[in-house]
Amino acid sequence: MTQHTPALRLEGIVKTFPGVRALDGVSFSVLPGEVHALMGENGAGKSTLMKVLGGIYQPDAGRIFIEERETVMRGPLEAKAEGVMFIHQELSLAEELSVAENVYLGELPRKRFGRVDWATLYARTDAILQKLKVRFDARTRVGELSIANQQMVEIARALTVNAKAVIFDEPTASLTDAEKVVLFDVIADLRAQGVGIVYISHRMEEIFRITDRISILRDGAYRGTLETAATDEDEITRMMIGRSLDLSRNAAAPDLGPVALRAEGLSCGHLFEDATFEVREGEVLGFYGLVGAGRTEIAETLFGLRTPTAGRILLKGDEISLGSPVEAIARGISLVPESRKEQGLVLGMNCRDNITLPQVDDLTAGPFVSDGAEISIYDQYRDRLAIKSPSWRTPVGNLSGGNQQKIVIGKWLSMRPEVLIVDEPTRGIDVGSKSEIHNLLRELAKQGYAVIVISSEMPEVLHVSDRIVAMYHGRIMREFTAAEVTEDGLIQAISGLTGDAA
Amino acid sequence: MADTALKSTAMKSVGGLLARQGILVAFVVFMVGFALWNPRFIDIDNVFGVIRSSAILGVMALGVTFVVIGGNLDLSVGSMLSFSAIVVLDLHENPAFGPALAIPAMYAMTLALGALNGFLIGYLRLNSLIVTLGMLSAIHGLTLTYSGGQNMDIANQSETWFGVFGRGSALGIPVPVLIFAGLAALLGMILAKTPFGRKVYAVGGNGTAATFSGIPRARVVFATYLISAFCVATAGLIQASRTMGAQNTVGQGLELEVLAAVILGGASLLGGSGTIFKTVIGVLILGFIQNGLLLAGLEFYVQFVVTWIIIILAVWLDIATKRGKLWSPIA
């Protein structure tokens, strides 16, 4: 039995927030030397569970065991003292401080009179950095490091203590392939030392590559644990979402109109260079590539938020220059931005006012905004997009992610744009809303809109697009039609493995 | 069970009312309490007296409300008030101007200062705290340079109609009260009802999202500083007219008192929330507290301590209701 004493075991964890049962009796255990995946849709309760484990939230019921010893986590310090370490998804580093100070944050070695023992600090940190095979030293300022290297600093932090369990929360989100290899080596090392590892990720290929078992959460409830070797993507998906998500290829032959928007040799510094593409009325053009490939920057340029350094933009054949979003909107270009909460919505403002924001100047009776005109627009798009909100007065911040996204889409549809650009249409929203939004995008194209969809999810791009542009390092590598595209071809193109630009 | 449900609904609505209009409720309780204790407190003359003496602070607070809802600060209003009072008095005495030209000239100069604030903060996107801190100092220097460090006085006080803004009354209501009320009504409508007002909330609530919605953020911020300067000029006019003279430092320290009134009214320093009505309540609370304490025979400075406690309690209550916990969760 001793051999199978779990490094970490959770039993019946319950956590409720006002109106939400975020965790509903979650139990699972991680063995020493095991990589245990934790999977679930956004909102399934993974991050709440991790916060309970880290002592940031106190559970309403349930118990936590470290090596079968019951433990109460009152705060991050306790978690650390118990040997439970976290690699956070959102980097939690102080950029102005050195690598060493970040690695030992909260535990700087002391000399007398509260002085920092720099020699020990740097020596210990450098020893850890050496294990990680990184090319920066303990004295480097964290702000000077790339995102991937900052991630390594986070990992180094986990190695400062004799960890019994390490939790990786989406660690590869911003890593290149080469950096991933290093990360997986580190994980393998930890595992060899008998550390229990919880690995949270959405990426199936990684899950199958490095994990031993998979536990699945849905709607805050534990749905079971699978042996990685004995399962497949389909089974996992079904457990995660309760049914299969329709992500069949888009096969419908589009009924194409004239070219709505064309970019020729468009560049913006080194963010993206020499981009040439066009989108027709009635067509969905997909942009696929890794984070940082320049897709979002192209969208921002088309929306007047960046000044192109070269090239031209043609709207219905006429060259246009866009100094600001105001001009772009006036020309009928709309952008549903990547970050809903930061760029898409004024969260404290109500649903109606968010939808009518771009056209509030036109909805007036005399000098005042007309309540009636606004409400009628809101009602129209609430019905059309099936927005679920208690009332138009509800602050948008209180809605679910899917409904928030519909508000942003409604905002732009109500402007009747010529070209609708949608950046990451379904990031962070639940499965039900996901397929609704996919259907909506197809529907809009059918109605004659020219739609550009930017996505990091391959199934999504394949599902909604008529044509797909693959980007790598600021360049368009290839363009595929729905008929010719293959997953392999796409992956090669966005990894820079195919030669010619389109 | 129906009974408890009813009770809990009732409690919820009371709690909701407190959360939304807590400051108003506190104001009413305070007024009733003081009136019971000393009926002179709600004597109409006393009430007008209080509003009249709050008018300068109040008019400034109206403008600052726009700035704060737009997500910025304006610490320059105090020295701007000194500037406008000194300028209007000086030009009044200047034979080339006289009262009729002095007033528009003073408005133009004060608005120019507001435009500078707005340009630096709106268009150049510089931090409003530091810019207006710098402007506080710079405008103070400008005023001193302009006046040569001398106080300004109107020589023949009986021969000018200039006193009407600070001393006059119409229909039995003091003119400063009328100006304050009129401006509050006008600006309140602009903020609550017009597209511009909506944009101020959007820019302050989430400036990035406002930009992504095609709202000219810089122009909106610029306009809030123009409004603030306009209000300061009006307050300066009242000030100069009331005393028919002014010191170079007449507005010193007012910037923070004005901000206190705006915050007391419930505007968040983060921007995007607050109303003109609430600011007026905040101003009146400060005014009536001062008055009540004076009526109670306490010195004027006791109000500072009371204001301190009230501001902290008001903001704390506001935060506590939002987070659902009285104490901060920070260890």
Add this chain to the structure above:
Amino acid sequence: MRDERLKTLLKGGAIWGFILLELVFFEVAGRIWSLSGNAFVDLDNMLLLLKQAAPIGIIAVGMTVVMINGNIDLSVGATYALAGIVMLDSMSWPFMEALGAGAIPLAWGFALLTGALLGLINGLIVWKTGVDAFIVTLGAMLGFRGLVFMYNGEQPTYHLDWTMVDIAEAEILGLQTPALVFLAVVLGVWLLMTRTVHGRNAYAIGDNRDAAVNAGLRVGPHILINFVLIGVLAALSAVAFYSGSGSVNPNDGMLFELWAITAVVLGGTKLTGGRGSIIGTLGGVLAIQLLRMGLGHIGAQTETVNLVIGTILIAVLFLDRQLNRKGAEELKI
């Protein structure tokens, strides 16, 4: 990365370059315009500079710590006045008068204790209520000023003790006590911020508070300590100044908070916390004081000082932003 270093160097060195510029300018301009023909850059002048810079300077050092920590303190001016009043008033308490010269250190102690107590109040409120420090100390600025007035009405508080004056005017190497206290504070707090765990944690908390919380730092007590520190430093500033002057006016210290913040920002401390240096603040304080002295030296009206300092503050902010621009690739939001 080299570019980054260059920028850091530029930013760190800018204030000293500016001070050098001021020295050269006032020296040259003084020779051209000044009738007296006295040199501006001369030892006595520079020693005087340090002494005059001390009251705001000592407070600015504390403000640097609080701002690096991600907070701000607008109540320091009132704390300064109240500590001064307590110090001078305590000298005339019966048991203190009985002590003779022995009462002096006690009076200083009372003043510092006052500062610590006021800082403690601010710190506790910020920690326990979660109300933003800007609002808490804005309220305290009014409240503490009220306490100042309540202490002695609108009357000035005075007590001239010649032993105390002698101590205040004592000189070492030509530096009078206030200047020495200022330099000692700069050195002490510089060591605190660069060498000690508390200082490094202050940077970490100001830089990324969530990260600090996640790492298990006790952010609340840490912030509390820094508010006590700035309270004590405001009181120390009062001790250094009023020991010599012997009289406190209830309006003393008004706008000190704004001067201190100006010096701190000129010295390169980031408004949102996490970056800044005590030495930079020393530069900021000296630059402002040089400007005051220099404008007087060349016969400019003293009124111009405010105008020039305000303009420079905005100019610095503008330059800092230009340095941080990303050029053509920038997003126009």
